Amino acid sequence: MDTLSRAGLSGAAVNELREEILEGRLNQGERLSEVSLSTTLGVSRAPIREALLHLEQEGLVVSLPYKGASVVTLSPQDFLELSTLRIALEKLAWARAMERVTPEAIADLTAIISEMDFAVKSDQKAKLVRLDLDFHERVFVMADHSRLYTAWTAIKWQVALFLLARRKKVDDYHSIIVEEHAELIDAILAGHAADFEHLIEVHIGSGYGRLNSAATSSPAG
Template sequence: MDTLSRAGLSGAAVNELREEILEGRLNQGERLSEVSLSTTLGVSRAPIREALLHLEQEGLVVSLPYKGASVVSLSPQDFLELSTLRIALEKLAWARAMERITPEAIADLNAIIGEMEFAVKSDLKAKLVRLDLDFHERVFIMADHSRLYTAWTAIKWQVALFLLARRKKVDDYHNIIVEEHAELIQAILNRHDPDFERLIELHIGSGYGRLNSAGAGSPAEHPAAEHPAAGSPAASVSSAPAAR
């Protein structure tokens, strides 16, 4: 019973700390003191220690010898790697999802877009990041590929940090999130759209370019920013549609 109780406290601490990080109340690089967190959350240090270990496995926390734990701090190179890897994973996920799409799955995606519209109107910017993540999570589930889903979950929470950084540095995220995700749904309904892979590259890659143009690196490092489709809005990183 004590073990179950502690596991419950640890899980609650994981959820609380993850939310603090994804809401931006705990900043990247910020030190995480077990003593301070124990006092703040009203639990002993053991569940806090377990929660920090779990968050480290998720990629949200790093622990260094003699320095303790802190919120992970992602560099421009980290953002580049996340973006390029995510493009590769999502191309496969969407290709497989197209073959398995059902009316119920489309309804689920449209429901998320409905929530996005409400969040935009209510200026719930942090909520938009979670809905963005949920939307793409559904696609990876639809893909029905266990190893692909495992690869996605390995980067999912750092993708959320990327979205958080993008929202903070380039404040147009809420202006385009609904339209771009609606375009993705339309593309999946069209099936075998020859331009679909390019749409994925722009959806993810131009967001990376926008973030870099705001001071997080060189947009030209990213393939979608370096080789924009002729005549597309992404021909200039500064005018490319921001991506999720």
């Protein structure tokens, strides 16, 4: 991690630590020492403490009495809850987005898919997770529903951890991500509610199923 500039130390620390977690360089359950992070990032402990609090609010960090902060560990039950909640949120988001879709919005989504395709071909696996989030973020923005968007932002970084875990444990993520998102755009252009609801269930639900199967088939320890 590069030494941070003095401007906006807390925000810069948030961005740096979030990237470390989402890139998989800080693993689930790993202790986050204020002293160590302060030394590594070249800042005082105060902005580190503020950054850890912010990341805790995002669901990426957990802080326990007498144990300090650590990267959150998501259980199979957590992944199930994230998947089922996300399906419900996305169905509403896509239904509203379908009513508000513009050529510019479709162009933005298509551009992200093109970036996904390039990331797949250039083996930028970590970038795929971020592009996946960006794609769905655009749909929630397009839905134009402030409380729905708030619900999405409350879980989106844990969704990123889900995608990271899936990418690490299930080797088909990179091979299907482009096609699945392109199908979602086709559905919104066609305006068929039944089609996109089914696609969302498959897109999110099958991802959980693959990850769960990989976890249960892995040897203990």
